[in-house]
Amino acid sequence: MRKFLVFSLAVILFLGAAFRASLEFEKPQDLTIEFLTKSLMQNSARAFPSPDALQIFMCGTGGPIGNSGRAQACIAVITPEHFYLVDVGAGSTANLQKSGLPMDRLKGIFITHFHSDHIAEIYEANLISWVAGRSEQLNLFGPKGIRTLVKSINETYSFDRGYRTKHHGEDLLPSNLGLIADKKIRPGKQIIDGELVVTPYLADHNPAHPAVGYRFDYRGRSVVISGDGNINQQTKLISNSTDILFHDALSRGLVSNLEHAARDLGLDRLSKIFFDIQDYHASTTAISVMARDIDVKLVVFYHLVPATDAYLGEREFKRNMPENFLISKERQWYILPSGEEEIKIIGD
Ligand SMILES: [Zn+2]
Ligand SMILES: [Zn+2]
Secondary structure, eight states: OHHHHHHHHHHHHHHHHHHHHHTTSHHHHHHHHHHHHHHHHHHHHSOOOOOSEEEEEEEEOBOSSSOSSOOBSEEEEEOSSOEEEEOOOTTHHHHHHHTTOOGGGOOEEEOOOOOHHHHTTHHHHHHHHHHHTOSSOEEEEESTTHHHHHHHHHHHTHHHHHHHHHHHOTTTSOHHHHSEEEEEOOTTOOEEETTEEEEEEEEBOTTSOSEEEEEEEETTEEEEEOOSOBOOHHHHHHHTTEEEEEEEEEOHHHHHHHHHHHHHTTOHHHHHHHHHGGGSSOBHHHHHHHHHTSOEEEEEEEEEESOOOSHHHHHHHHTTOOTTEEEOOTTOEEEEETTOOOOEEEOO
16 A cells, blocks of 8 residues: 555656646647636636625735735625625735636725725726626715715726727727716715615724724624724724624734834834824724623734734734634635524635
C-alpha cells in the first residue's frame, strides 16, 4: 500500500512538472487559455443561487487606515427579490465581481455618510451593473447631501457614459440607465420594498453629520449595519431583537500604539491623525459592553480601525471578545434562512 502511494505521488509530481514545462510553448498556452476562459464564462453564466433567506455578503471589511487585504466598507444585502449594497468603498467592487454576484439585479446603494472610504466606488458599481443589464436606474439612498453627491457623480462621468452608449448602442446601454437616481432618507422613516423593510437610524460620527446606519428586516430575520460611529442610544434600540449587528470597530490598543510610534519618530501629523480618529468610532470594548444589555444573536466587527488581517492584529481585536462576537473576513457570507433561527457562515 505504502509503495503504491509513493508511486502515485511520484506520477502526480511528474505529470505536474511536465504540464508546467509544456506551458513554455505557444500551442499548450493557447489550449490552456481557451479552457480557463470557458470555465470562467461558465461560472458567470450560472444562475445565482437564491434561497429563501436574507443573505449578507462582506464586500469590504476594512477602513481607510491600515495595510491589509481588506477592501473599504461595503456589505451586500440579498434576498430572492432584492440586491442592495450598504456603502461601496475602494476595492469593494472587485470583491463583488470575484464572487460572481448578480450585478444586473442591483437595485440600489444605501450610503451611511460621505467619507471617501464609503463612497469611493459608487460609479464603478453603477457602471458594472449597467453593463450587466440592470433594467432600472440605480438608486442611491442617503442622508441630507445625497442630492449634491449624485448630481456631481452624474456630471463627472457624463463623458464616460456617452462614450459607452455610443460604442455599444442605445439598446445595449440605454443612456437613462447610466444615470444614478438620488433618494434622500430620514432617520426613523422606513423604506419598504416588498417584504424588505429598511430602517435608517442616526449614528454618532461627528463631524460627519448626518451619518446613519441601517436595519434590514426580511421575513422574520434582521441585521443592523452601522456604517461608522460611536455607540449611542440609537444603536442600542435598533440592534435589540436582531440576528446580527455588523459594527465598525476600533482597537484602542492598536491605534494608540500607532499614535505613540508616530510621535516617537517625530511624525507629528500622523500622530495627530491617529489621536483624532479615536473619538468617532466605536471601540471593541464599547460594543461588547453595549451588547450585554440587548438581545442580539451575533455581533460581527467590520470596518476594522486599523484594517488588519495579520495574526497579532486580529488577536488584539479579539481580546475580551464575548463568545457571540466574530471578526468578519473578506468575501464572507452570512445566510439567514427565512423563519428559522440558524445563521450559516460561509468563508470563515
Ligand atoms: Zn469609514
Ligand atoms: Zn466615516
